[in-house]
Structure formats: C-alpha cells, structure tokens
Amino acid sequence: MNGTTAEPVPVAPTLGTGVWLHAVVAEVDPASLVGIAGIAGTPVRAVAGAGLVAVVADVPLTEYGEEALRRNLEDLGWLERAARAHHAVVDALARTVAVVPARLATVHRDDDRVVRALAERHDALADTLARLTGREEWGVKGYVVPGATPRVEEPAGGGGAGAAYLRRRRAQLTAREEGQRIAADAAATVHAALAGHAVAARRHPPQDRRLSGAATAMVLNGAYLVERTRVDAFAALAGELAERHPELRFELTGPWPPYSFVAEPAAEPAWE
Amino acid sequence: MGVTALAPSSADDPAAYQQVALVDLLDRVLATGVVITGDITLAIADVDLVRISLRALVASVGALVPPGSATGPLVLPGPAVGPLAPADSVGGPPAPAVLP
Numbered sequence: 001m002n003g004t005t006a007e008p009v010p011v012a013p014t015l016g017t018g019v020w021l022h023a024v025v026a027e028v029d030p031a032s033l034v035g036i037a038g039i040a041g042t043p044v045r046a047v048a049g050a051g052l053v054a055v056v057a058d059v060p061l062t063e064y065g066e067e068a069l070r071r072n073l074e075d076l077g078w079l080e081r082a083a084r085a086h087h088a089v090v091d092a093l094a095r096t097v098a099v100v101p102a103r104l105a106t107v108h109r110d111d112d113r114v115v116r117a118l119a120e121r122h123d124a125l126a127d128t129l130a131r132l133t134g135r136e137e138w139g140v141k142g143y144v145v146p147g148a149t150p151r152v153e154e155p156a157g158g159g160g161a162g163a164a165y166l167r168r169r170r171a172q173l174t175a176r177e178e179g180q181r182i183a184a185d186a187a188a189t190v191h192a193a194l195a196g197h198a199v200a201a202r203r204h205p206p207q208d209r210r211l212s213g214a215a216t217a218m219v220l221n222g223a224y225l226v227e228r229t230r231v232d233a234f235a236a237l238a239g240e241l242a243e244r245h246p247e248l249r250f251e252l253t254g255p256w257p258p259y260s261f262v263a264e265p266a267a268e269p270a271w272e
Numbered sequence: 273m274g275v276t277a278l279a280p281s282s283a284d285d286p287a288a289y290q291q292v293a294l295v296d297l298l299d300r301v302l303a304t305g306v307v308i309t310g311d312i313t314l315a316i317a318d319v320d321l322v323r324i325s326l327r328a329l330v331a332s333v334g335a336l337v338p339p340g341s342a343t344g345p346l347v348l349p350g351p352a353v354g355p356l357a358p359a360d361s362v363g364g365p366p367a368p369a370v371l372p
Contacts, residue, residue, distance in 0.1 A: 080294050083301050087292065104301040139296060204299045212295045221299065253293075259300035 015061045021102040022055045022089040026129050039085045049115030050122045094257035098133040101259050135225050138254035142220030144183045145249050186245045187220035197234050198224035200261050223260035
C-alpha cells in the first residue's frame with residue numbers, strides 16, 4: 001500500500017499542521033465547499049493537481065499526527081466522532097459529484113504532498129471516478145432468524161440415559177450445522193442475485209454482535225454498487241429475495257458514498 | 273421477515289434523516305476507502321491496528337450511547353438505515369494512517 005518517504009522520520013516530530021484527505025473528485029465548484037466542515041471543524045479546502053481535486057482539511061498534528069492517531073483510533077468516542085465527521089464531508093460531496101473517498105486517517109504533511117499523491121495515482125483515481133459516476137452504494141445485511149432452522153428431533157433408540165443423551169446431543173449438533181449451512185447458502189444465493197443487478201458487489205465480514213447489538217448472527221454483509229437509475233429495481237429485488245428467504249432477516253441501507261468500491265477488486269481479498 | 277427497506281435519505285425530507293449506524297460506517301471508512309499514500313505509513317500494520325481498535329471498541333461497548341444521542345458533533349443526514357441498528361463497530365481491516 002503505501003509509498004515510502006524519501007526522508008527519514010524525524011525522531012522528535014515537530015508538531016504543526018497536517019492535511020487530512022477526505023476525498024478526491026474530478027472537479028468541484030469551490031462555492032459548493034463553503035459551509036462544509038472538515039474533520040477538525042475547520043472548513044474543507046480544495047487542492048487541485050494533475051487534473052483532479054483533493055478535498056482536504058487542515059488538522060493539528062497534536063491530535064492527528066502518527067503518534068496521536070495510534071492512540072486516538074483506539075478510543076471509541078474519538079473514532080466515532082472522526083468517522084462521522086469524515087463521512088459527513090464525503091457524503092455531502094457524493095450528493096453532487098462522483099467521489100473517491102479516502103480511507104479514514106490519511107494525513108499528508110502539506111498540500112505539496114497531496115498534489116504529489118494526486119499525480120502519482122492519477123490514472124487509477126481517474127479510472128475509479130469514471131467507474132463510479134452515476135452510481136451509488138447500497139448495503140444489504142442478512143441475519144439468521146431463530147427458529148427458521150431445522151428442529152431437533154428427539155431420536156429414538158435403546159440404551160440407558162447416557163446413550164440417549166449422546167444421541168440427543170449429536171442430533172442437536174447436526175441440526176445446528178444444518179442451520180448454519182442453510183443460512184450460509186441463503187446468504188450466498190441472495191448475494192449472487194443482488195450482485196447480478198449491481199455494477200459491482202462485495203461482502204464485508206459479518207459484524208460482531210457485541211458491536212452491532214444484533215440479536216442473532218449476521219451471515220451477509222454485502223455492499224452493492226448500483227446505477228442510480230436502477231436503485232428502485234434493486235430495492236424491489238431485495239424485497240423479493242427477503243420474501244423468498246424467510247430463514248434470514250434483511251436490512252437494506254443506503255445510499256452510501258461508494259466506500260466499498262474504490263479499491264481495485266483484486267486489491268482486497270473478498271470475505272467469504 | 274422482509275427486508276427493512278428504507279427510503280434513501282433525502283435532502284428534501286428532514287424526517288428521512290437518520291443517523292448512520294456506526295458499525296456500518298466503520299465497515300466502510302476503515303476497511304475500504306482508497307489508500308492514498310501519505311508521507312509515512314504507520315509503522316503498525318493495518319491488521320494490527322484493526323485488532324487493537326476492535327479490542328478497544330469491544331471493551332467500550334458498554335459505554336455506548338444509543339444512536340439517537342450520538343456523541344459526534346456532526347450528525348448529518350446519512351444513508352437511511354435499517355431498523356434498530358444500535359451503533360457500533362467494525363469488523364474489518366482498518367485504518368491506514370499516514371503521517372510525517
């Protein structure tokens with residue numbers, strides 16, 4: 001992933017201001033940026049280079065420097081605030097133009113470095129922007145529905161209490177495996193169907209229930225890049241699939257800026 | 273159990289403004305997003321960073337506030353969200369941070 005720096009890392013970094021990258025766009029009307037607050041509360045700025053425009057915000061390195069980021073990214077309160085503030089900018093931009101969102105916590109030393117990055121990555125960024133134009137991301141999450149899995153049948157058989165226990169236990173395990181298999185198959189089927197109506201699709205890892213608060217296990221955490229003109233049809237398809245698969249409960253979220261589709265497909269392993 | 277299909281958030285309809293579930297947002301802003309190289313990549317590998325963050329997040333889950341009363345100062349109209357999706361965090365890889 002990242003490039004290297006030509007200069008040695010300073011032992012004692014001098015703190016000052018860095019430049020937080022929110023997103024890259026092909027062009028932007030400066031007037032449209034007025035009133036959009038960046039990650040640290042200050043207004044976002046446009047930095048042009050190589051025919052592209054980076055939308056950035058100045059940040060104090062005392063909070064957004066390497067050292068500080070390591071610490072802050074582990075602080076849920078800080079992380080939530082940063083994620084929401086970053087998203088607010090990306091989302092505002094995505095409503096009017098095609099955007100390549102930057103991953104959270106991409107900080108450059110100054111505008112010159114930003115311009116250099118734009119130049120170095122120009123072709124890939126321009127291709128990505130072209131690919132994303134007129135399209136938006138939708139999410140579909142699928143959760144296991146309790147009780148939709150096979151019932152455990154009380155196995156008959158001779159023997160004592162121990163043997164009966166073992167038979168019952170084996171039947172329970174078999175039923176659980178069967179239930180997991182059915183849920184996984186349904187998730188794969190639904191994902192494939194949705195992907196067929198999307199320009200691109202990928203599966204994020206299922207969310208941890210401790211974090212999502214979901215009552216049951218998630219088996220599908222899909223993201224779909226959909227033509228704006230086909231969003232209604234995509235949502236209708238999601239509804240049909242949900243009816244066809246009562247063994248799962250689905251949630252549809254969106255539209256999202258195309259966060260899940262900025263990396264080249266091969267760059268990240270798909271979660272299965 | 274159908275899909276909880278929600279109307280896309282619309283700037284024309286304030287009632288449609290719903291806060292994005294943090295967990296969904298982190299899936300996206302941490303695990304994806306273009307990686308534009310900054311000046312110096314964090315020495316910590318992505319994976320390590322993620323793990324660390326995830327541990328800390330799980331540990332602090334008890335302190336979470338409901339989505340409605342988010343701590344973040346910016347509550348923007350985001351994507352419309354599913355039903356009760358309590359907020360919180362991630363599962364994926366994380367944050368590449370870069371710096372000087």
